[in-house]
Each structure stands twice: as structure tokens, then as C-alpha cells.
Amino acid sequence: MPIHPRESDPAVPDPAAPAPEGAVRPPRGDLPRSGRPAGAGPDTDEEPGPDAAGGPAPSEDEHTAELKELEDRWRRALADLDNLRKRHVRELERERMVERSRTAAAFLPVVDNLELALTHAGSDPGAIVEGVRAVRDQAVNVLELLGYPRHAETGVAFAPARHEVVGVVQDPEAPPGTVVEVLRPGYGDGERQLRPAAVTVAKRE
Secondary structure, three states, X not given: OOOOOOOOOOOOOOOOOOOOOOOOOOOOOOOOOOOOOOOOOOOOOOOOOHHHHOOOOXXXXXXXXXXXXXXXXXXXXXXXXXXXXXXHHHHHHHHHHHHHHHHHHHHHHHHXXXXXXXXXXXXXXXHHHHHHHXXXXXXXXXXXXXXXXXXXXXXXXXXXXXXXXXXXEOOOOOOOOEEEEEEEOEEOOHHHOOEOEEEEEEOOO
């Protein structure tokens, strides 16, 4: 007797076979590799930005306070510089006054001796010459002590830095280019020269 398959046993579908058109596939059993839930976005290794991890950005009031502090420091620095400049001007003027007083005090004995010579000029007119010469030597000594030595030498070679030529003479006894006569003495040397000596120089052949 032939055996027919039972109509109540449905055929088991082949998972490798394509699904019929319009059929819904069952969900697959494999899970995501990273364990991230579905729809969580792309899987990246980027670190969170500073704004996400740190606090809020500085507010406008904080920027204004910093600018005000910098402006105050700048104004204080300008004020300190101006005070330093004024103090330097005052100290320089004070030093000038001290130097002028020192120089004037050094010449007071010269003035006293001149007055003394004039006082005795009436009783002994011949003594006035010696008195004036002594006062002149005293004044020259004061200038030398202040750093301005006198230059009135004759017979020395002409030096443009120390002499000012006011005349040229023919002098057979003087070598050419030497100082024959000093008409006005010079004082000081180099950068501390008050004035050069006015001289006449022997004429060159």
C-alpha cells in the first residue's frame, strides 16, 4: 500500500535558500562588535574637547576685569617713569648748583686779594704791580686745581688742538712752525679745554 506524506507536517525551510518575494527575514543572531547599542552613531576613538570636559568659557566681565588690571599696571608704570625723570632732573640741577658754589668759593680768596691790593695802591703805587701779579698767580692756581691748567709756553711746536694762530711772523732765530709769542693764554686740555692759546707762529720757509 503506497505511503503518502501527511499534509499536517509542513516542510522545514532551508536557511540558505532565498526568501520568497515579499517575505520578512528573521533577525540575525549576531551582536555588534563594539557592544554599542544600535543607533548610537559611528564608533570613534576621539577624546572629548576641552569645552566638554572643562568649565565654561571666560565671561565678558572677566575679560573686562583683566583689561582694566592691565591698564592700571600700565598707568602705574608710566607714573613711575615720570617720577624717575623728574627726580633725575632735580638731582642734576642740585649737582650743578653744588659745582657752581664750589667754583665760586675757590675764587673768593682771589677777589679778597684784589681788594686788598686796591686798598694799598694809594699809599704805595709801586706795590700794586707785585700785588696784581700775585693775585694773577693765585687765580691761575685755582684754575689748575679745578682741572684747567694754563698754557702760555713759547718755543714749542704749533699744535692745532692747543693753539689758535692769530699771526705768522718771520723769525730767523725760531724754527719754522714754532710758537713765537702768546697773545692770550689757553686753559685746559682735550675735552676739558676752556679755550686754546692765541699765538703767533714762525713762518715756514
